[in-house]
Amino acid sequence: MEAPPVTVMPVTGGTINMMEYLLQGSVLDQSLDSLLHRLRGLCDNMEPESFADHELVYLLKGQQGNPFILRARRSLAHPTAPWHLRYLGQPEVGDKSRHALVRNCVDVAASHSLPDFLNEMGFRMDHEFVAKGHIFRKGALKVVVSKLSRVLVPGNTDNTEPLSLSYLVELSVLAPAGQDTVSEDMRSFAEQLKPLVHLEKIDPKRLM
Amino acid sequence: MQQREEKQLEASVESLISRVAHLKNSLQSFIYKLENEYDRLTWPSVLDNFALLSGQLNTVNKLLRNEKTPSYRNQVIIPLLLSPDRDEELAKLTEQRVPVFSHEIVPDHLRTKPDPEVEEQEKQLSSEATRIGPDVAQKQIQALNKLCSSLLEKLNNPRDDRDAETAAMRQNKPSFNPADTNALVAAVGFGKGLSKCRPPGPVAQGHPGQPMMTGGPTLQQVTISGTSGHQAGMGASVTQQPGQPGKIPSSIKTNIKSASASLHPYNRDSEAMRTWQLS
């Protein structure tokens, strides 16, 4: 006659331990059309999808150790769409047998109160940028070609300045931990984009 | 004599029927595959099916063109008996497609002229053709011929053009810049080159005048000191770790990279500037 016991599992939903496999590169503005053309040929037959996003990067500082970083993205093209909150773990680049950078990844869709909520949690915005570009898919592979822009007046996404004369090109796959075979697929796909774009496993620490 | 011709006709019709039956079977199986196995069907096997169909069509054509085949055009079919009742034998012969041999459907099945719509279209086309004068027609023919021949030429020598194009791309115009790659990856990775220390946007307007990062390092600085301790001598983080002045030389490599990145017209990297002042 007793009430059902309270579950002790802290997690009731969600997908645990998803990894993002990533290759990065860039393409000069004048070669963008050739790349888009090639991607249209290589990728799944779908309507070309464009996007315009505003990304806000938030930090939460603890007493010691690295700050906790969260990325909040909202679509400028679809203002009513949910926000996208993203956690990215430390990248693993050491393993030579793996052809892509691998990092833990948690994607959360969230309501528009996200910035207020993160502020209340103690997060503070570190920087922001605008990314505009195109998305392509080939099975599980995702290719994002985007122009990054600085936001000149904080919070005003109409007033931006391009960061460089190139577009960032990212090839990524989300997979459960341990599925390293996907990095093989990524490498063979990246081969097909040469010599237009060289997609590489880039250790961000190297660039600091 | 007549008997021989009749025999010949019969034989040729029979062989034509069997060829058409083959063709029908392969068409049927191909349609079945397209409708039911489209998820497993590979392109090569689709091509195989097409090849089979075209081969069978060819044999049918060959048969019709054969000298021994009597001209079917000279044969006349006359409906002798029309009946509104269902004819089981006929239904069986036509795979249930034609169950009745009635006055309603016979004109459709035995017609030797094109469909009325096609006839109408044809009429329109021929009236159009008579409308334009012979001069105009001649001009149009010439234009079309010219177009076709230039297209053919292009199709026949595609290699030259394309090779020239790719060669130009390979030699003269690089399509990407590694320095840009680094700048962009660093920007999405840890906000390098993106503005720092700005008051929060509309997000946190509840706290005006309070700079976001007061009292703490920015992401870029923290990740540097946190993840690669040996480069702690770099940039502003030197003030946070004053006990390691001897580590400064190890940051030289990074300095060079930042410097090359700062050559870029768009890169106003304050981080690189600071590094230069230090070293």
Added chain:
Amino acid sequence: MGVTCVCQVPVAEGKSVQQTVEQLHKKLEQLGAMKQGSFFVDCETYHATSNASGQPSKLLYVMHNSETPLSCLALFEGGPFLTADANFDVLMVKLKSHFQNAKGHKVESRGARYRYCDFLVKVGTVTMSSSARGISVEVEYCACVVPGDCWNLMKEFMQSFLGSSVPELPAVFSSKPEGLFVPTDCMDTMSQYLELFSKVRKQQVLPGSSVR
């Protein structure tokens, strides 16, 4: 999603929690309400391990509701509120060095779900650390989203099976700056549950109850 009212129903004198719940079920069935499955609402409590500003940090609550099974609702008392998908739970695991889960504070309410015309009634046993602490009753009037338009109707309906323990207009509605005539959302329901759970959490022993 209509207008909801969540209230705590006192345990009847001389009865256990379970017996009182069964009494409520019986009353609802006599009214003609149909049982339609079960429901649960749970609430985890997190507190920040470090605080840069030095002020006492607010508690962060992460809640789930079987009515919105793919969502995860995160709240601070008094706001702001966040609606997120189930991956928010995974994120909280990643954040464990900054936000600690107070395991002993997990509260949940489980029970039966009844439908009576346009009303949805959920009678739940509120449990904390596997001991029953009280009874929650949620009444939802599905046909309307404006509290000011249907509160009197809801009140009358609740009187029919709750008798004297009919609650006042929930504070979430009356305290809204825009007034009673703005549409409600699922957060209004969750903050009512949160309020009820905090009350239950504070009350250590259940008065007049034989449940341990």
